[in-house]
Amino acid sequence: MSAVLAAEAAPASKPQASSSIAAVLLGTGVVGGAFLKLLNTPAASSIRLVGAANSRRQQTQAEQLADRALREKLKSHGDVRDDAALLSALDANDAAVKVIIDATACGTLASRHSEWLARGYHVVTANKSLAGGDLPGWRALQAALAQGGRYGDSATVGAGLPVISTLRRLRHCGDALLTLEGVFSGSLSYLFNQYDGSQPFSALLRRARELGYTEPDPRSDLSGEDVARKLLILARCAGFALRPDEVEVESLVPESLRGVDVETFLSRLEELDEPLAARHAEAKARGGALRFLARLNQRGRARVGLVEVPANHPATRLYGTDNQFALSTTRYNTQPLVIQGPGAGPEVTAQALLGDVLALA
Secondary structure (H helix, E strand, O other), X not given: OOOOOOOOOXXXXXXXXXXXXXXXXXXXXXXXXXXXXXXXXXXXXXXXXEEEEOOOEEEOOHHHHOOOOHHHHHOOOOXXXXXXXXXXXXXXXXXXXXXXXXXOOOHHHHOOHHHHHHOOOEEEEOOOOOOOOOHHHHHHHHHHHOOOOXXXXXXXXXXXXXXXXXXXXXXXXXXXXXXXXXXXXXXXXXXXXXXXXXXXXXXXXXHHHHOOOOOOOXXXXXXXXXXXXHHHHHHHHOOOOOOHHHEEEOOOXXXXXXXXXXXXXXXXXXXXXXXXXXXXXXXXXXXEEEEEEEEEOOOOOEEEEEEXXXXXXXXXXXXXXXXXXXXXXXXXXXXXXXXXXXXXXXXXXXXXXXXXXXXXX
């Protein structure tokens, strides 16, 4: 079993000059930018940033890394991206702990996590592409972890809600997962918490996109693939070695809109309305509601998709972008163990990254 990183760590009291953790940050987008802000707080005083990079440029000079405008400056200034130089900056530091923080969604970077672990670095990530990807990649990750590296993955599911750590702890104690059900997407949670038939789904989707609740291309959310990756991560933590093709995924994107460019898709959102309005009306007539759920049973059957649930279903009591994870196990079998809370947002995701980094010390 891979090493479990604690969700919380006490604020460090060491000054920046004697930092015990050297870190390289990959990705200075929304989540990476929020993480950079946390590095300026007392809680992160034990961390020394020795490198930061976006997809094109990077910075390893201490005075530039200390600049609070680092994220903006990297958009137009800095060295050409070179991972070897970033790792050299880590190697040159005398900190006791050296960690690579992946705040991207890049599959190519994720594929290198096992290599970095094997080379002696720790990895902390919000990137789901490895742990929620193909089974050989996941097995390579487990093999690398067996060599002693630590993998902080709290931010990959639920924006740091303690679901991964809980599953691992239960399994370590000899408990076994029987069923897992919940709402794993903050954007889809918001959409179906709000969708009551009083306005077209397309109008609600445009609003959610304006608020930043969806990806710039909402198909990333509506396809169900992101939820499927999260379900794979949790299933594997619980001991189910599932392949991606073993997860049944229902996409809410009509076939006619899957291959068009983003702008065309956004101009044709009304094509989503009629099918969803019909399903909503049918559910409402039976006293139910629609929720986008992920489900796993004890035989390893996994499904992600839109489900009609009764009015008293736990998922009907969610608010905003809340995530919910209901775990039934051999010991929590009369009533499931429920973990619920905000499952989206750069601040809480960045805090999950920070917690995993601090737990390395």
